[in-house]
Every structure is written in C-alpha cells, then in structure tokens.
C-alpha cells in the first residue's frame with residue numbers, strides 16, 4: 001500500500017511539488033483565472049487543487065481511486081491561464097497532460113460513457129478533431145496544398161476542421177487567390193497532426209503522427225508551412241520542429257505579411273478573442289490584430305485579452321463535459337457582448353465553433369478569414385455583411401490596390 | 404496504512420446529512436477528491452479530510468447550515484482564500500464541514516464622503532483594490548502580501564498585517580464594522596451597524612468594541628459575512644527610498660524615528676545581510692536595510708517628508724541606494740513574498756514584538772538559524788524582516804524556505820520551524836497574531852490561565868456545541884502526523 005504509483009520523471013515530480021499553494025491561479029482582479037473553476041467553483045477545479053491531487057496520486061495507491069480522481073484531470077481546458085499567473089511558473093496544463101498519459105498507460109479510465117461515446121468510437125478510430133465533436137462518418141483528414149506565386153512557394157496544411165467545412169476552406173482559398181497565389185492540392189495526404197488525441201494524454205499517438213507527417217513534409221521539401229488551426233500549429237512548433245528547419249506560420253501571420261493596405265471598414269468596431277493555443281501558447285497576439293486593423297476594423301478589447309484572455313471552453317473539455325464547456329463559452333460571449341460590438345472575431349476554427357454553439361444571438365462569431373473573404377465579396381452567402389453594408393462602394397479590387 | 408486512506412469512502416450516515424445540506428444550500432460537495440483538496444492550507448501540513456464542502460451563496464444559506472450543524476453536531480470550518488500557513492481553521496481530524504467563502508465576494512458599497520467601503524468577506528484584496536481604484540480610492544490597510552488570493556474575511560480572522568500597516572496599523576485598526584453570522588445562525592452587526600438603520604460609520608459605540616471579538620480570533624466566534632473598512636483617496640505623489648546600514652542597531656533606531664517623524668505609508672526593515680541582498684539585489688554586504696514609502700497629496704508634502712527622512716538617515720549612517728527596490732516592494736506588492744517562493748516551501752513565523760525588542764529578537768534568530776550547521780546542511784534559506792506597524796508594535800517575520808520534494812529534509816526543517824516558535828515565545832516573548840495548529844500547541848503553555856478560561860467561557864457562551872472552527876481554540880491541538 002502507498003508508495004509511488006506513477007512513474008513520472010523526476011523533473012515532473014519536482015514540478016508538482018513546487019506548488020506553494022499561494023492560490024494565485026484562482027482569481028485575477030474581478031475574474032476567475034480558471035474557466036473550469038468559474039463554473040464548478042470548488043478547489044479541485046483549478047490548478048492549486050489539481051496539483052495537490054497530483055501530489056496525492058504520487059503518494060497514494062490511486063488504483064483504488066479511479067475513475068473519479070482521473071476525471072478531475074480531464075476537467076481542464078488546458079488553457080494555460082494558471083501557468084501565466086503562477087509566480088513559480090508551474091506549467092499545470094503540461095503536468096495534467098503527463099498525468100493523463102500516465103492514466104491511459106496504467107489504467108483504463110474509459111468508464112465514462114461520454115468518453116466512450118465521443119472519444120473512443122469517434123475520435124480514436126478516425127482521428128480528426130471534427131469527429132470528436134459531431135458523430136459524423138466519412139469526415140476527411142487534413143490535406144496539403146501548394147501555394148505558388150512567382151518563385152514563392154508555401155505549403156498549406158488545411159487541418160481537419162477546415163477540410164470538413166467547405167465554406168471556410170473556400171474562403172481561405174479565395175483569399176489566397178486574391179493574393180495571386182495559385183493553389184494546387186497535392187496528392188500526398190497528411191495525417192492528423194496528433195493534437196486532439198495528444199490532449200487526451202496519448203503521447204504515443206502524437207509521436208507516430210510526427211514521424212509520418214515529417215516524412216511527408218520533408219519529401220515535399222517545402223520550408224514554409226502555413227497552418228490555420230492553432231492546435232496543429234502548436235504541436236508542429238513544439239514537437240515537430242526540433243529536427244528540421246521547416247518554418248510553421250499561422251495563417252493570420254501569413255496574411256498580415258502579404259496583404260497591403262486594405263479598403264477601410266470605416267472603423268467598425270469588432271472585438272477579438274485570443275485563442276489560448278495561438279496566444280498564451282504561441283505568443284501570437286499582434287498578427288491577427290494588425291490584420292483586422294488593415295481591414296479597417298477598430299478593435300474593442302474585452303477586459304480579458306491577450307495573455308489574460310479567457311478560454312472559450314473548448315478543447316478536450318468540450319468533448320467530455322459539453323455542458324460545462326458551453327457555460328464557459330456563454331460567459332466569454334457575455335464578456336464580448338459587453339464591449340457593445342456586434343461581431344466577435346477569432347483566429348481559430350475550433351474557438352469559433354465552440355463559441356458559435358453557445359451563442360444565443362445578439363452577436364456574430366466569425367473567424368478573421370470569414371470576414372476577409374466576405375469583404376472580398378467572394379462568399380456572398382456568409383451571414384455577416386456588416387462591413388459591406390456600410391461600405392457602399394466596396395469592391396474587392398480596391399483591397400491592396402496600390403500594391 | 405496512510406491516514407489519508409481511512410477516509411476514502413463517504414460514510415453511509417453522511418448521505419442523509421448531504422441531502423439535508425443540499426436542501427439548505429445549492430453548492431454542496433462530498434466527493435472524496437474534492438474533500439482532499441480542502442485538507443491543506445498554504446502551510447506544509449496536511450490536515451483532516453472534511454466530509455462536506457459547502458460554498459454558500461448568501462447569508463441565509465450560512466444561517467441554515469449552521470443551524471443544521473448545531474442539530475447534528477457537525478464541526479464547521481470556515482475557509483477564505485486558504486492562504487493561512489499556520490493551520491488556522493483547518494480540521495485536525497477527518498470529518499466536519501468546510502464553509503468555502505470565496506463565492507461571497509462582492510463589493511457592496513463605497514461611501515466616498517464618509518470614506519468607507521463595505522464588502523463581502525470572500526472578496527480578494529486584489530479585487531477590492533482594483534474596484535476601489537477605478538473610483539480613485541484605496542483601502543487604508545491594503546492587505547497581506549498574499550493579497551491576490553487571500554480574502555478580506557480571512558484577513559479579519561487572522562488580524563492581518565501588511566501594506567499600509569506602518570501608517571494605519573493592522574486590518575483590525577481599519578475595521579469600522581462587521582456583519583457576523585453567529586454559530587447559532589443569528590446575525591449581528593457591530594458598532595453603529597447595530598442600530599436598526601444598520602449603517603456602519605463608527606466602531607466604538609453601542610456598548611463596546613464587539614468587532615474586536617472577531618478580529619484575529621480565527622473564526623471561533625462567528626462567520627464574518629460583511630466587512631466595512633476605512634478608505635482614502637489615492638495620493639498623487641509618492642517617494643520611494645531604500646537605505647542600507649552597517650549596523651542593524653542604527654537601522655532600527657532610524658526606522659523608529661522615521662516612523663514617528665515622517666509618518667510613512669510603509670516602512671520595512673531588512674534585518675539580515677542575506678535578506679538585504681535578496682530583496683534589494685544590492686551587491687555590497689550590508690547588515691541591514693530599510694525601504695520607506697511616503698505619499699501625499701502634494702509634491703511639497705512628500706518632498707518635505709523625504710527631506711526629514713534624509714536627515715534621520717544621515718544621522719544613523721544610512722546609505723541611500725535608490726528608489727527602485729522600495730518601488731518594486733510597493734507596486735508589485737502581492738508578488739514580493741510569492742517571488743521568494745522559488746526558494747522552496749515556505750514556513751512562516753510572523754509575530755508581534757515591540758520595536759524596542761527587535762534587536763534582541765534578531766540576535767536570537769541569528770543564533771538560532773545561522774550558528775547551526777544543521778540548518779546550513781539542510782540548505783534552507785531564511786529571510787528576516789520587520790514591518791513597523793501602528794506606532795506601537797512591529798511584525799517580525801522569519802520566512803524559512805526549504806526544498807519541498809525531499810521528505811526527510813522537510814521533516815527536519817519542520818522540526819526546526821516548530822522549535823523556533825517555542826524559542827521566540829520563550830526567549831523574548833513574541834506574540835503570534837495568527838493562530839491555528841502550528842502556533843496553538845506552543846502558545847497554550849505561555850498563556851495566562853485566567854485568559855484561557857475567559858476565552859473558553861466566551862466560546863461556551865457563544866458556541867455551546869463547539870461547532871465553529873473548534874480546532875482553532877487557543878489551547879486546542881494535539882500531536883499531529885506530518886505528511
């Protein structure tokens with residue numbers, strides 16, 4: 001009885017024990033730091049409680065204690081806000097991910113019908129994140145596209161969300177075309193980036209994806225890969241880049257670099273939601289904002305913005321605990337509505353999807369690329385025509401005209 | 404078998420209580436792993452695992468819970484931000500109910516003319532300061548160093564000392580009135596609040612200082628629900644200065660004189676060369692240092708205060724080393740101690756002593772901590788500083804930091820810490836303002852019997868079933884397994 005049950009590497013063990021229980025991961029000014037705590041309230045819902053439970057796991061025979069204990073570690077969106085506020089820089093989401101991977105290796109935590117339904121039968125057998133959200137057979141995995149203009153070549157990794165949403169993919173292609181990039185689908189099929197299953201704790205799955213995808217990237221020989229999904233981008237940058245000199249670029253960075261001065265959207269105010277993975281994980285805050293400014297929008301920030309941004313409730317949590325996830329999304333939408341803006345923009349298809357599912361009206365939720373495409377007037381059936389309405393002489397050709 | 408495993412199952416008889424609790428409060432939790440999380444504060448000891456956690460939403464829920472607790476004889480442990488490091492308000496044995504106050508966290512009203520703010524007990528200091536600053540005000544007492552997560556109710560119950568204390572004393576000095584839910588579920592307001600109109604504008608009226616009963620008594624007499632504190636407009640002018648000294652004696656004399664003559668907002672003395680160099684990053688070896696913050700509503704007031712300060716410092720050979728250290732100390736106020744926690748587990752022993760005894764106290768501490776090889780062998784760090792508070796007393800802080808993950812070292816250091824509590828009580832008569840498991844065992848032998856009897860009688864009278872924070876009673880406490 002007792003003894004060390006989990007075989008965490010000693011660094012992680014030390015990290016878990018570093019927690020001084022100061023509670024600075026609980027609240028910031030007038031807000032909750034942890035999205036899960038904002039709904040559940042109790043101590044185990046945020047980092048201090050989770051780290052204490054992690055210490056407890058290391059000390060006790062947790063075999064007896066599953067699955068209730070394990071559940072506590074899946075009640076986390078991995079948003080990283082606790083890490084940002086921890087005076088000791090304890091990376092709680094990373095610790096949680098390692099623990100999840102231990103649990104999956106040692107025990108079978110799939111007692112939870114929600115996990116079985118959503119994760120095992122959908123996601124695990126057909127690993128695209130889209131499968132985890134909707135029970136849909138026949139969804140396709142990410143594809144690779146060659147972007148070519150003069151001597152500039154890029155690879156575009158579509159990601160499964162965009163690949164399974166024709167409209168959004170077309171919007172992106174419209175923008176590429178507008179920028180005079182020729183888009184060619186490659187016959188080589190990339191696999192899932194590995195992120196969704198990795199977030200559940202399947203490190204091996206990610207590792208297998210890395211070698212597959214890296215081989216393909218290397219074979220194609222492209223040095224610059226454009227990615228729209230912050231989740232894919234995060235794993236590419238964090239886990240794929242180590243032995244290659246491929247540069248992974250977020251779509252908003254690429255567009256911001258390539259678009260000239262745009263026709264102003266008359267200073268219409270929009271608010272912007274920083275996706276956790278793009279912002280806190282990758283530090284990309286300015287490119288999407290600059291892009292919006294170039295499009296002529298004025299950004300009215302929510303109180304919690306940039307590295308203080310509040311999670312949309314997505315990620316693993318939205319698959320396993322959709323009710324909690326929706327409540328988190330609703331509170332983020334309420335915060336956005338309080339800015340008085342009629343449009344909430346973001347630069348992550350998953351955030352958009354997650355927020356849109358909880359939207360009870362009164363605000364439009366759109367990706368920046370949706371907005372840009374609608375400005376280019378190439379996606380006429382897109383709901384938001386706000387900028388077009390107030391710009392009577394709008395014409396796509398005026399965008400970047402002087403270039 | 405480890406103690407913790409005994410409590411794995413929720414007891415069968417608790418099912419009925421759970422239902423009754425749920426009839427009275429919305430947020431009730433009896434999940435084992437939730438309960439485990441409430442068995443620890445910010446100190447090094449794991450306490451008993453409670454049977455239930457309730458996060459009340461209003462006073463009515465607390466009243467109903469306390470009435471049920473009386474009927475069923477359930478011990479109730481009140482919890483604020485859980486940053487107490489001395490086991491105050493923690494269950495010493497498994498069982499009982501934790502009342503987690505962090506959801507009762509609204510700022511109720513600001514009275515800009517009479518200069519008071521009324522808040523619910525679960526509001527953090529950071530939130531209070533942030534909301535007040537939007538209106539151009541600040542509380543006179545601005546919270547302990549743990550203010551991002553410590554809540555006002557917790558600070559009332561622990562008689563916290565912190566920012567603003569040099570000029571305005573501990574939180575106790577700045578409390579105008581309290582609304583308290585007594586153990587039997589009845590509600591009282593103290594001071595002027597006791598009138599039917601219920602306005603809190605004066606503390607010492609209507610028959611006695613009953614707010615004082617609840618300040619520093621660690622929740623044994625009632626659940627603090629609302630707190631009215633004094634506030635002031637935020638001054639526009641501030642001067643920050645830090646001085647270093649060759650002799651601690653000089654620093655202490657200078658500090659005392661500055662406190663009297665310059666009325667600084669805050670004055671902290673770094674009492675040991677290690678502390679001076681860690682807190683100021685100042686290279687040279689100095690035996691003591693002082694950071695002083697003086698603020699006011701005109702440049703003239705602040706600069707004349709600074710001039711006075713300079714004169715005093717000169718007299719005692721204090722060397723000015725710039726404003727940045729004091730500025731950091733003041734503006735990053737809630738990050739000062741937490742940033743030191745990178746040195747490992749924090750064992751605090753904050754206690755009150757008169758400024759006249761500080762020099763002797765530091766000597767005792769130096770002897771105790773620095774002349775022992777064992778302490779060096781364990782690789783611990785000790786920070787010693789004193790905040791001059793309220794003109795009469797000072798808060799002498801010895802923060803010990805040690806590596807957390809080595810269980811053997813941890814045990815030894817805990818022993819050193821425990822013995823230190825005895826030393827400071829025995830050798831120079833320091834008085835702890837925090838109570839709880841860590842202090843009570845040492846304190847009980849030093850307290851006058853009549854005083855102990857008086858407290859017990861009071862407790863018996865207000866809480867005859869001994870349900871509220873029963874383990875925080877001063878002579879409570881038994882040997883406890885260190886985990």
Ligand SMILES: Cc1cc2nc3c(=O)[nH]c(=O)nc-3n(C[C@H](O)[C@H](O)[C@H](O)COP(=O)(O)OP(=O)(O)OC[C@H]3O[C@@H](n4cnc5c(N)ncnc54)[C@H](O)[C@@H]3O)c2cc1C
Nearest residue numbers: 483484485486487491492547548554556557560564622627
């Ligand atoms: C990094 C760090 C720095 C610190 N710095 C300081 C400092 O500068 N000065 C200082 O004084 N302390 C300091 N402390 C100790 C602690 O933070 C303070 O005592 C703080 O005021 C406790 O508040 P809390 O909300 O965390 O209370 P808790 O720890 O939750 O509770 C403390 C006590 O108050 C009781 N209590 C809580 N709420 C109520 C209520 N509503 N009604 C009745 N009783 C209640 C509890 O039962 C318990 O006995 C520090 C601690 C840490 C970890």
Ligand code: SF4
Nearest residue numbers: 019020022023025086
């Ligand atoms: S902020 Fe960091 S050190 Fe403090 S309780 Fe949270 S995880 Fe622990």
Ligand code: SF4
Nearest residue numbers: 034076077079080082
């Ligand atoms: S990563 Fe986000 S959801 Fe998870 S514990 Fe930290 S703040 Fe909460």
